[in-house]
Amino acid sequence: MSVRNLQHLFAPASVAIIGASARPDSVGATVLRNVIEGGFTGAIYPVNPKYDTLAGLRVYKRVSGLPAAPDLAIICTPPATVPGIVRQLGEAGTRAAIILTPGLSTMHDSGGRTLRQGALDAAKPYVLRLLGPNSVGLLVPGIGLNASFAHTGALPGKIAFVSQSGALVSGVLDWAKSRGIGFSKFISLGEGADIDFGDLLDYLASDPATSAILLYMEDVRHARKFMSAARAAARSKPTLVLKAGRVAEGARAAASHTGALAGSDDVYDAAIRRAGMLRVRGTEDLFAAVATLANARPLFGERLAIITNGGGPGVMATDAVVCGKGSMAQLAPDTVSRLDALLPAAGSRAGSLANPVDIGSDAPAQRYVDALEILLKDPQADAILFIHAPTAMVPSAGIARALAPLAKACSRNILACWLGGDAVAEARAIFTEAGIPSFGTPEEAVAAYLQIVQYRRNQNLLMQVPTAASDDGASDPQAARALVRKALAEGRPLLSEPETKAVLAAYGVAVVETRSAQSVDEAVVAAEAIGFPVALKIVSPDITHKSDSGGVALDLEDAGAVRAVALRMNKRLGELQPEARLEGFSVQTMARRPEAHELIIGVATDPVFGPVILFGQGGIAVEVTADHAVALPPLNVVLARDLISRTRVAKLLAGYRHRPAANMDAIIATLMRISHMVADLPELVELDINPLLVDSDGALALDARMRVAFADHSASTLDRLAIRPYPRELEERIDWCGESLLLRPIQPEDGPAHVAMFNSLTDDDVRYRMFVRVRELNASQLARFTQIDYDREMAFIATRPGPDGVNETLGVARVVCDPDNIAAEFAVTVRSDLKGHGLGQVLMEKLIAYCRSRGTREIVGEALPQNTRITKLARKLGFEIGKATEDGSVHMRLRL
Structure with a gap:
């Protein structure tokens, strides 16, 4: 960095x-x-x-x-x-x-x-x-x-x-x-x-x-550093990646389905998405995408309306939208009525309430303008694709000149497809000059729009800053750590199924009741204690997939059946894999949930990006279906929902025919609990929950497997995560002037409150902070102030509920450390109407304590000579104050 x-x-x-x-x-x-x-x-x-x-x-x-x-x-x-x-x-x-x-x-x-x-x-x-x-x-x-x-x-x-x-x-x-x-x-x-x-x-x-950054990437060596820099870059300008090596060379040898499925390219894809960048699949796509994104306006929805002078191109574009998993706009009835009045009787209104809009091959330029104006007023049309095929009746350049001012001035994204070559060259040039992306085919134009959509989604992921730990009170990390360390102390990198389920239960994951048995007789006793029917499984550190070795039996109705099956399993294992060790059996309640989907949730450890979380369709054919997606922890509700949405099984989970929708809240809660487990347990290397049964009533872990290894406890347990989570442990309640304030690290959602605080500052306070007069914060400045990377900088805000119940920011102190953690540059701002009450000192003291805790050697800062408040405060806190330099600034240094 x-x-x-x-x-x-x-x-x-x-x-x-x-x-x-x-x-x-x-x-x-x-x-x-x-x-x-x-x-x-x-x-x-x-x-x-x-x-x-x-x-x-x-x-x-x-x-x-x-x-x-x-x-x-x-x-x-x-x-x-x-x-x-x-x-x-x-x-x-x-x-x-x-x-x-x-x-x-x-x-x-x-x-x-x-x-x-x-x-x-x-x-x-x-x-x-x-x-x-x-x-x-x-x-x-x-x-x-x-x-x-x-x-x-x-x-x-x-x-x-x-x-x-x-x-x-x-x-x-x-x-x-x-x-x-x-x-x-x-x-x-x-x-x-x-x-x-x-x-x-x-x-x-x-x-x-x-204005835009393009990367051709083969590999990354320093994941945390790369993710920090990538997220910072993607906040300020379009950042696109062409990643080579998309095809897996083969499944890795692993102790779990997850370890084999979470391939390197999947992990890179997850990292690129999470950093707010956009991945493209070829060199032409790389430059086409940057041309589109460079002119893209903010996208507040994903529904596309299409206007065309020919039915065929409109249908081709619609097909491309649907096949690309995009959304066609459902035009409002008022829009359809107005279009009916505008268009000739032969105008096509087939499709989703007149979308695509066919204005006719003989349409004069004014009809184009009128139709576009109507669509721009429709709240359902988040963006518009204009398609034109040249005709002998109306010159294409005339249409372009008529539409360009309207398209350029509107707040929505408009893309154009000028079909043809020389006949539309001038029209395409007019649109390009106006900053309107133009393409040669409907499919190219739709692909560009879908890139804008995906980029918007990735930018939304960039805003997410989850915490590492759960605050729901349902977790017992100490119990989980004890189980893991016991297994490691005994030289067992693989936890048994009952042990794994006990770890999951410690984090609030619902598991089916499971008991361990070291012999056939103990298996019978366990089954009788649980109550019939039961499922019986072998426990062996040498068997990855028990069903492949006849090591799983379901619906055992009585003790005799349990005994007979256990003996048969023992014999069969000796015949098929005589070298495998049989350490006993696990006995569990039969989960009768006929409407349940079989899912998989797991954890794998990537050699570059560290722990990753996998979600997808589960069951014994999980490698064959290959329906899964991965994400970098930590997760929150938004990130968990995005992870689910990237799988094919997500559509089935929404319900179909007479099958009710699955309980999505239960799936999301399970994913988040696994995320908390990853943050808490540095020893966790691999985890499989397969299947996780999910129906309308909730989620239940039916089978689970975990691999662990000794971890370096001299470093933070979070150092192995590619993205540092929100440091909730730095939150602090204080009493200030008779009221309670919360001092905490800034978060992306503090943007509106940060703007409100900035707008409340006097001109002099803004100049003292930024050394120039600034009337308002632009989007990139706001992102830089509120969407920080906690691995390289820190900003503490003082906040309280405002008169309208919305939290307001009263002051902020921030510090940015150099790569070697030698010097950190500080800045502090307090709302102009609250100065003189000691809030700046409170924020600075918290900032200094934070820098000391991370071993920073010195804190430095600069101020204008007129800003006597900050130099007086700095001197009070022990800073050395230098003389004004040639550029008119005063240097301040605190040696830690």
Whole structure:
């Protein structure tokens, strides 16, 4: 999450090419030519002891002989030389370098280190940032910088493209240039030894030259860092991902269905959704999506209305919406009546109450305008797709000129499909100039709209900040921990079915009554105690799926049946799997729920993103049906409902024919309890509840299996989660001026209260806080203030119920830590009408205590000299107050 010194990478005043060459087709020669021909206006320093001049430039023999430290160095020398060159650059004062050289990860120095690690070690003392190794380089067209060995340059634009594949760089550059697509930054990540996706996302999120971020991704190494940066970037601008490796190479060996089903691509998909980004499936989709999202207006619903001058294209678009699981708008009766009055008698009103709207092939431009105005007034039409096929009667360009002002001015999303080529080229250009996305076919236009819909859904997920722990009082984590630690102490990584169900019950998950039996006789006794009929299952750490080995028997009506089946199971196991250990039997009540659905809920541990939660259709054919979805914990109601909705079985759960709907609240509650279990039990590696029986009466865990492993308790139990949950433990009640206030971390839903507090500030208070006069918070500023990542920053608010019963924010103190947790920058704001009553001091004291608890070394801040209140408060709290600097600010520091 470090952006330190990245400005030298992307906006250097000087560039050194280490290994510049005259040898044709060499990397050194190509890079030197690209830097010169790209139009870079800063100083260029070729470095190579073999030459005196290259391309008319003086060549320097070594780094130490350079006239000044270059801002950026491009290294294209043999692998063994790279660590030494990095050290020399650091000593000279260079703070960014691109390592084009491959092979550093496989070659070692005399001490046994890889050359890659040697380069990192050499750079670290100087905070010299490294892009690569094995990078193709980077391009910043806006400043004429082509610091790469790509075969072509890039056009300037507002899109940042980051590629983990060097081979893809040249192809995308060619493809984009042929289509007139430009870039603000074009970055080949290489191996990402130092600068990785997280660093680049953090930098690009606040880069004013970048309006959208595109990623070509093969893998992620630091999940928490990536998720923090991705969520921050996606809050401020469209962030799209093309993830390679979608096809699983094969199911992993696992002790549960979940472990086998939760494939790597599923987990990446869940992470991308949860970060508020949009995943696309191909290069063309990547750029088409960003063109659509860049012009997209806020989407408040998902219902699409279609207006067309031909029935066929309208039907094609409708098919695409339905097949893409989109929603067609059901037009209001008043809208249909007004359209009836407008359209000729032959106008088609087939379909869902006149949607799609066929205005006729001979429609003049005014009819288009009138029909669009009618649709724009319909509350059911959240967005509109306009489809036009050229005719000889009405010029397409005239229609475009008539519609463009109306489409541009409206608040809803309008997409256009201009069918044809030369006949509609001018019309398409008019719409493009007006910022209205235009497409060549109905299917392309609908696909773009569905991308807007999915992006909106992902952005809604980004707003969710669940807590880690349950507050319903139904959980007993201590009892669950005792069971887990007992099994580990006995050297058993697999808990028995009764033990697993006991852990689930400790978290309030409804389980069928189950008892353990170590022998046939004990099984009979257990069955009699439970009451017939019962189910009998073998207990063996060597059998993953009991039914495959004849280890499950249902509806046993009496003791004799239990005894006979238990003996037969024992014998059969010895015949089929003589090496398997039989540790006994589990006996459980027969659950007679004929209307119940068989579901699966489970937990798996991904090597990158940590614990993930799986939901889907269960039963013995769970791998065959492959109907499941995964999500990153922690979950809340919104996230749990989204997880369920991404499965096919979700439609069945809604009820059909005479089968009542399943109890969705019970499913959601079970998912959330499993989420709390994941947060509480770092030892949990895998969990299966399969089947979970769910009907209209509720949910019941019929079978369950759990695998555990020793965990590192020196770290927080939440460190293994890819997303840090809302830290409820930091909430605190205080008495202030005779009333009770709640001090707590800020949450996304505090947005309206935050705006209200901001609007109550005086102009001077706003200027003191932001150093400039700001009239209102825009959406990206509000998101940055309220949708924080608790892993890298903290904002405490003081809140109380307002006169209307809605919570109001009285003040906020926030702090942002640097990547190494050395320094944290603070800011504090109190509502203007509440100043002078000590609330700012209360908030600051909580902030200081928080920084101490996380080991931050110092807290720093800046203030305008006129802001004497904050400097007086800082001095009272022990801050050192510096003198005003040249830019007119006062520096404050508190050493912790």
